[in-house]
Amino acid sequence: MTDQLQHIYESTYLLIPEAIIIASLLINIVLGLILNTNKHVILKTFAFLTYGLALFVIIFRMPDSSISILGGMLHIDPFSTYFKVLTLIGGILGVWMYDPLHKKNSAEYFLLLHAVILGSCLLASSVNFILILLSLELISLSSYLLAGFGFNKNSAEGSLKYFLFGTVATACTIYGLSILYGLAGTLDLSSELFVKNLMEHSSPLLLIGGALTFAGLLFKIAAAPFHLWAPDMYESAPTPVVAFISVVPKLAGIALITRFTQAIHLFGQSGYNWQMILAGVSMISILIGNLSALLQKSPKRMLAYSSVAQAGFLLVGLVAFSLEGIHFMLFYSAIFLAMNFLVFHTINQFENALGQLNVTSFAGLGAVSLIPSLSMLVGLLSLTGLPPTAGFTAKFFIFTSLWGSYQQHGDLWLLFLLIIGLLNTVVSLFFYLKIPYYLFIKQKDRAFDPIKTDLKGNLLSLILVIVLFYLFISPGGLMGWINKITFVL
Numbered sequence: 456m457t458d459q460l461q462h463i464y465e466s467t468y469l470l471i472p473e474a475i476i477i478a479s480l481l482i483n484i485v486l487g488l489i490l491n492t493n494k495h496v497i498l499k500t501f502a503f504l505t506y507g508l509a510l511f512v513i514i515f516r517m518p519d520s521s522i523s524i525l526g527g528m529l530h531i532d533p534f535s536t537y538f539k540v541l542t543l544i545g546g547i548l549g550v551w552m553y554d555p556l557h558k559k560n561s562a563e564y565f566l567l568l569h570a571v572i573l574g575s576c577l578l579a580s581s582v583n584f585i586l587i588l589l590s591l592e593l594i595s596l597s598s599y600l601l602a603g604f605g606f607n608k609n610s611a612e613g614s615l616k617y618f619l620f621g622t623v624a625t626a627c628t629i630y631g632l633s634i635l636y637g638l639a640g641t642l643d644l645s646s647e648l649f650v651k652n653l654m655e656h657s658s659p660l661l662l663i664g665g666a667l668t669f670a671g672l673l674f675k676i677a678a679a680p681f682h683l684w685a686p687d688m689y690e691s692a693p694t695p696v697v698a699f700i701s702v703v704p705k706l707a708g709i710a711l712i713t714r715f716t717q718a719i720h721l722f723g724q725s726g727y728n729w730q731m732i733l734a735g736v737s738m739i740s741i742l743i744g745n746l747s748a749l750l751q752k753s754p755k756r757m758l759a760y761s762s763v764a765q766a767g768f769l770l771v772g773l774v775a776f777s778l779e780g781i782h783f784m785l786f787y788s789a790i791f792l793a794m795n796f797l798v799f800h801t802i803n804q805f806e807n808a809l810g811q812l813n814v815t816s817f818a819g820l821g822a823v824s825l826i827p828s829l830s831m832l833v834g835l836l837s838l839t840g841l842p843p844t845a846g847f848t849a850k851f852f853i854f855t856s857l858w859g860s861y862q863q864h865g866d867l868w869l870l871f872l873l874i875i876g877l878l879n880t881v882v883s884l885f886f887y888l889k890i891p892y893y894l895f896i897k898q899k900d901r902a903f904d905p906i907k908t909d910l911k912g913n914l915l916s917l918i919l920v921i922v923l924f925y926l927f928i929s930p931g932g933l934m935g936w937i938n939k940i941t942f943v944l
Contacts, residue, residue, distance in 0.1 A: 469516075469518070469522060469524055469531045470524070470529075471512050471516070472509040472510075472512050472513050472539065472543075472576065473573060473576055473577065475505060475508055475509045475512065476505065476509055476569055476572055476573045476576065477573060479501065479505040479569055480566060480569040480570065480573065482501070483498060483501070483502070483562060483565050483566050483569060484562070484566060486498060486501065486562065487561075487562025487563070487566070488562075490562075494561055495553075495561035498561050498562060498565045499550055499553055499561070499565070501565075502546075502565045502568065502569070503547060503551070505569075506543045506546040506547045506550065506572070507547065509543055510540065510543040510544065510547070513536055513539050513540055513543065514540065517533065517536050518531055518532060518533065518536065519533070520532065520533075527582070527583065527643055527645075527646070528581065528582070528583040528586045528643075529577070529580040529581060529582070529583075529586065530580055530582050530645065531580055532580075533939065533940040533941070534579075534713075534940050534942050535579040535580040535710065537785055537936075537937070537940060538575075538579035538706060538707065538709075538710040538788075539576045539579055539580075541706050541788060541789060541792055542575040542576055542579070542703055542706065542707065543572065543576075544792065545699065545702050545703040545706070545792055546568065546572045546703065548698070548699075548792075548796045548800075548915070549568060549695065549698065549699035549703070550565075550568070551911070551915050552694075552695040552698055552699075552796070552799075552800055552803060552915070553695055554693065554694075554695055554803065554807070560604070560606075563600075564601070564604060567597040567598075567600050567601050568597075568601070568699070570594075570596075570597040571593075571594050571597045571598060571601070571699070571703060571704065572703070573593065574590045574591070574592075574593030574594035574597065574707070575590075575594055575703050575704065575706070575707035577589075577590040577593070578590035578591065578594065578707045578708075578710065578711055579707055579710040579711075581711070582643055582644055582645040582714060583642050583643055583644075584635075584636060584642040584643075584644070585642060587632075587711065588625075588628065588629060588632070590707075591625070591628065591671075591675065592625065594675075594704050595621050595625065595675070595704075598617070598700050598704055599614055599617050599618040599621060600614070601692070601699070601700065602614040602617050602688050602691075602692045602696060602700065603615075603692075604692065604693050604696055605691060605692055605693050607691075609690070609691040610691045610692055610693075612687065612691060613687045613688040613689075613690065613691030613692055614688070614691075614692070616684050616687050616688065617684045617687075617688045620674065620681075620683060620684040621674065621684070624670065624671045624674035624675070624681065625671060626671075627667045627668070627670045627671040627674075628667070628668055628670075628671025628672065629671075630667050631663075631664045631665065631666070631667030631668030631669075631670070631671065632664070632668055633664075634660050634661075634663060634664030634667070635653075635661075635664040635665070635668065635719075637660075638652060638653055638656045638658065638660060638661060638664065639652045639653050640652050644714065644715060644718040644719075645714070645718065649718060650718070650721050650722065653719070653721055654724050654725075657726045661719075661725075661726075661727065662727050665727070665729070666732075668715065668719075669712075669715075669732070669736075672708055672711060672712050672715065673712075673736060675704060675705070675707075675708035675711075676704075676705045676708040676709055676712070676766045676769070677701075677705065677762050677763055677766055678736055678737075678740045678763065678766040678767065678770065679736070679739045679740040679742075679743040679744065679763055679766075679767070680739060680743070682740070682743070682744075682760075682763045682766075685759040685760075685762060685763060686756045686759040686760065688700075688759075689755045689756060689758060689759035689762070690753055690755045690756050690759070694755070694799055694802055694803040694806055695799075695803060697755065697799060698795065698796050698799035698800065698803070701758075701762050701795055701799070702791065702792050702795050702796065705766065705769075706788050706791075706792065709769050709784070709788060712770075712773065713773060713781060713784070713942070716729060716733065716773055717942070720776065730774060730776050730866070730868070730869075731866075731868050733770055733773060733774050734774045734868045734869065734871075734872045735868075736767075736770060737767045737768075737770040737771050737774055737872060738767070738871070738872055738875050739767070740763050740764060740766050740767030740770065741764050741767035741768065741875060741876060741879045742875065742879065743760075743763060743764075744760045744761060744762070744763030744764025744766075744767060745760070745761075745764045745879045745882045745883050745886075746882070747760040747763070748760035748761050748764070748883070748886045749882070749885055749886050751814075751886070752813045752814050752815075753812070753813055753814075754802055754812055754813070754814060754817075754890060755802065755812075757814075757886055757889075758795075758798065758799070758802075761838060761883075761886075761887070762795070764879065765791055765795075765838070767876075768787065768850065768853060768876065769784060769788065769791065771784075771853045771854070771856075771857055771872065771876060772784025772785075772853045772856060774857065774860070774869065774872060775853075775856040775857050775859065775860040775869075776860060777856060777859070777860055777863075778941070778942060779856050779859065780853070780856035780857070780860065781940075781942050782856075782934070782937050782938060782940065783849075783852035783853045783855070783856045784853065785937045785940065786848075786849055786852055786930070786933060786934060786937055787849040787850075787852065787853055789926075789933060790837070790845045790846055790848070790849040790923070790926065791849070793837075793845070793919050793922045793923055793926075794834050794837040794838050794844070794845075794846055794919075794923060795834075795838075796919060797830060797833065797834035797837075797916065797919040797920065797923070798831065798834035798835060798838065800830075800912070800915055800916060800919070801827050801830045801831040801834060801916060802831075804827045804906065804908050804912055805817070805820070805824075805827065805906060807906075807907075808906035808907055809906065814889055814890060814893060815893060815897075816893075817890050817893040817894045818893045818894075818897045818898060819893075819894075819897065819898045820893075820905075820906070821891075821894035822895075823905040823906075824905045824906045824908070826908060826913050826916065827906065827908055827913075827916065828894045828895070829920075830916035830917075830919075830920055831890060831891065832891045832894070832895075833920045833923060833924075834919075834923075835887045835888065835890060835891060836887075837923050838883070838887055839880070839883050839884055839887040839888070840880050840883070842927060843924060843927050843928070844923045844924065844927050845922070845923045845924070845925075845926035845927045845930065846923070848926065848927050848930050850876075850880065854873060854876060854877065857869055857872060857873050857876070858873060861873065
């Protein structure tokens with residue numbers, strides 16, 4: 456009895472960040488019911504302090520090794536802690552970008568934001584099929600509702616498409632995991648029994664179960680060909696919501712895909728080449744994302760396809776099937792968070808001043824609105840992967856891991872993926888630099904006033920720009936932390 460109580464105490468102690476978010480979620484409901492004046496300001500401040508406190512607890516209570524809690528359903532380790540840090544930073548940036556266009560719905564907005572953050576933190580640590588599904592659905596259902604917060608016809612349509620595609624993806628995930636459970640006889644993908652039983656069953660059902668599960672998980676990160684919901688949702692949802700959904704659920708999905716890939720790969724003993732399958736998905740995502748983005752006139756649709764390509768680049772780190780590849784993927788994840796939020800934040804500033812945008816709407820604005828225009832330039836250069844931004848360092852790292860894996864294994868799929876990735880980095884120049892071209896080179900016939908920006912918005916842009924420049928000049932600090940992460944299922 457004493458041992459059980461001690462285990463419960465340790466589990467609760469390690470789940471303090473999640474407990475903080477659950478408490479804030481409940482308090483948010485109460486505040487939403489009793490507050491009448493300045494509700495959105497109070498709830499925004501409360502959410503900001505909540506995520507800051509949870510982040511403080513995680514950073515200063517970081518475990519040095521993997522600890523299994525709640526009967527093995529969660530693994531608290533440096534890998535999951537890293538993604539929780541990124542999730543909470545994404546939450547802080549999402550709150551910072553919050554635009555109270557619909558003040559009466561602010562309680563519901565922050566309630567859903569808390570739910571996505573909670574689901575993402577749990578998903579990063581989940582190794583049990585049941586908790587994985589519960590965490591995924593907590594993220595998904597909340598995201599579907601957030602996507603409709605434009606409260607107009609287009610927003611409702613985008614949210615509905617997101618929901619319909621999401622239900623199919625969820626069904627695929629459940630069916631795939633049920634097949635794997637039938638073969639493995641356990642719900643714990645990190646257990647020795649899971650690996651042992653799957654190694655003994657070379658049935659085609661293993662391929663079917665794994666493929667269905669991957670299909671559902673790849674939907675969560677908007678990887679091709681499971682990305683069809685993204686363009687409409689990105690274009691129709693409020694820009695702060697898009698910025699948040701384009702980063703936080705994607706990174707949580709990448710954390711789960713990393714664990715699932717290592718488990719189903721069976722430490723290199725699987726009868727199926729999952730490395731080739733992931734390489735194929737990564738190539739398709741990079742190709743479809745970049746080539747489709749070339750044709751877009753709406754900046755948010757362009758960034759939707761950019762997000763598809765970025766999902767492909769994140770998967771490149773996993774394709775290497777090495778600890779180095781995982782480390783470089785973790786670095787890329789942090790850079791992706793900073794550059795994506797920077798670009799969407801800047802678009803939000805332009806939208807607030809000019810209304811709905813297309814690429815030509817930016818013509819001549821660089822001369823009269825210098826701060827947001829330069830911020831946009833830095834963000835897009837980083838997404839392209841050009842120096843002197845950290846996007847260059849991130850892509851250099853993941854391509855280095857891919858080349859190292861090719862030299863070790865000699866698999867032509869890896870070389871082909873490397874070539875495709877490098878060529879598409881060049882292709883991306885033609886759409887990422889389209890907006891800077893209009894901002895600084897193309898001029899409009901009529902004169903217009905500079906867009907109005909506030910100190911809070913400019914401060915956020917400045918912080919993100921400094922982060923992208925600093926991590927290009929000195930990536931060693933972040934990589935030093937990442938290199939201490941020993942990935943263990």
